[in-house]
Amino acid sequence: MKKERNVFYIWAITIVAAIGGLLFGYDTAVISGADQSIQAYLVEPLGLGALAHGATISSALIGCIIGGVISGYFAAAFGRKRSLIFAAALFFISALGSAYPEFLFFTKGEPTLALLMTFNVYRIIGGIGVGLASAVVPMYIGEIVPADIRGRLVSFNQFMIIFGMLVVYFVNWGISRGQSIEWINDVGWRYMFASEAIPALLFGILLFFVPETPRYLAMKQDHEKALTVLTKVNGKKEANHILADIQKTLTSQRKTTKLFAYGKIVIVVGVLLSVFQQFVGINVALYYAPRIFESMGAAKDASMLQTIVMGLVNVIFTVLAIMTVDKWGRKPLLIVGSIGMAIGMFGVSGLAFSNVIGISTLVFIIIYTASFMMSWGPICWVLISEIFPNKIRGQAVAVAVAAQWAANYFISSTYPMMMEFSGGMTYGFYGVMSVLSAIFVWKLVPETKGKTLEQMESVWEKAAFK
Structure with missing residues (x-):
């Protein structure tokens, strides 16, 4: 309680x-x-x-x-x-x-x-x-x-x-x-x-x-310590109920701890969450922000000031995500964020094609960054921590996070080359990725709001038996 x-x-x-x-x-x-x-x-x-x-x-x-x-x-x-x-x-x-x-x-x-x-x-x-x-x-x-x-x-x-x-x-x-x-x-x-x-x-x-987490302690058959931690967090009555659910998942028909024990779809969803978080281009905006603004005509001092503005936007909209993620749910925030990112990137792309430089560029980049920070920035990590069943969570998270860092490296390293080819097409590509990320969430990502980690396991159990 x-x-x-x-x-x-x-x-x-x-x-x-x-x-x-x-x-x-x-x-x-x-x-x-x-x-x-x-x-x-x-x-x-x-x-x-x-x-x-x-x-x-x-x-x-x-x-x-x-x-x-x-x-x-x-x-x-x-x-x-x-x-x-x-x-x-x-x-x-x-x-x-x-x-x-x-x-x-x-x-x-x-x-x-x-x-x-x-x-x-x-x-x-x-x-x-x-x-x-x-x-x-x-x-x-x-x-x-x-x-x-x-x-x-x-x-x-x-x-x-x-x-x-x-x-x-x-x-x-x-x-x-x-x-x-x-x-x-x-x-x-x-x-x-x-x-x-x-x-x-x-x-x-x-x-x-x-303490160590109660899920890990239960996996190691240390149920007494797991119950102690759960009691300190949730209270005695709720702790017994949660521990029973954890034990049930650990002794379920899925005895194996192999990565694809619950089918491939859960791993695919986890990897695509990570890849889309990077392919929408956020680390390009973070790593290359001063260079982006300078290339669009801002003086060096002005570009640093605009970067600070972006930093403040990052903090404000991350706080917004923290305040709303358990009220509105993960999927609505991700889809709204994807739409906002698409608007921001297509706006920057159009301005780049038109050779228009000014405050409008900053506005579209802020729309893009704000949309990311209230959605994909924090919520991707929330989902990666939630969607995987207890038995495979460690190795599944490892696969998803490794994919994320590989995608980060790919997007960051290809940005200068893409910009040499066409700035408008570069930002347009990130806009397209934002649209695809919305479709992906709508079609494949389950809502996890309010569900225990053990309840999420049943979602993939059903998918694996189809």
Whole structure:
């Protein structure tokens, strides 16, 4: 019963887990402030060009894919909580290693190819942490909180991702403020990377004070501990009922834990949710925002201001999603968001074809970004944490998250080439993907609002027997 819930406890464990989301955003965005310094300190002195620079800046994405792939094994073998502790350790090692890659083996101020490769290794280590966190944090929150508020609490993780990006933008600005470019290129960029060690250490310490999820504990036949956690979250009466449902799913006719135990459709839906979240072009808008605005005629200072405006829009509309996801449902928000994204991208595409540059471009990009942040941004993660049956959740989430990071890498890396061919066609492509994402949700994605994770299992049981 709702009156018996420990609301403070629920929010406390959610906030601790969501620090993993903050580190996800922090780690992926910290490179923005150090980009030019890395180029000046490690790339240019070696006589390397744009290809090496681009590979270095995006190397963390390789780790993200690896982290997504291994997340299923870690979550199943070691548990959700221990997997997050391991991710925290990776964030900490990456932060300090990226800040001082010369440690033990190299001399400061003497860039070598081996030093550049070592820096990339540390960034990949951080990327593995991001990949793990991106899969396990929503899984952890989804498996431990009550069904009727699961949407908003898993969505809170997306808010923390965006918040982490904003925090590191201000941290980078604070470190570089009033300093010479020489100091920033020699020392400042190191502080930017090292600053991530603080939230990483906090995350790792706090994780020792939160429980393992009751679903994982039940899978490991530790029903007493599972009931203890469920009781602290839901109250004694509701806890017994939930544990009985969990045990029922774990002893159901589906004995196997193979990936396709419930048919292929559930895996296809999970993968397509991830792929569409990237193919609508959001990370192009986030990664290349200043460049987009500059290419459309904005001065550099104006483009940075417009990027800040987008950042505020991201936060406001992510909060809107948190407030409405458990009231309106997942499908309506996704479909409305897809329509809004299509309007925004087709608008930008039309303006690009017409060579029209001005405030109208910013308006359409804001429409697009706002639509994403109140729908696909947080709700994709909510659904990925919800739709998979208990027995295959770890490995199925791993497949979906790995597909998401691969799609992210593909879309981000092809954007410059597509823009050289045609800006109008590039944004038009993202508009088409937005339309297709709406059709996909309408036809294939089940509504999960208010359903327990065990009730969702019956949906795929029926589909698998058809």
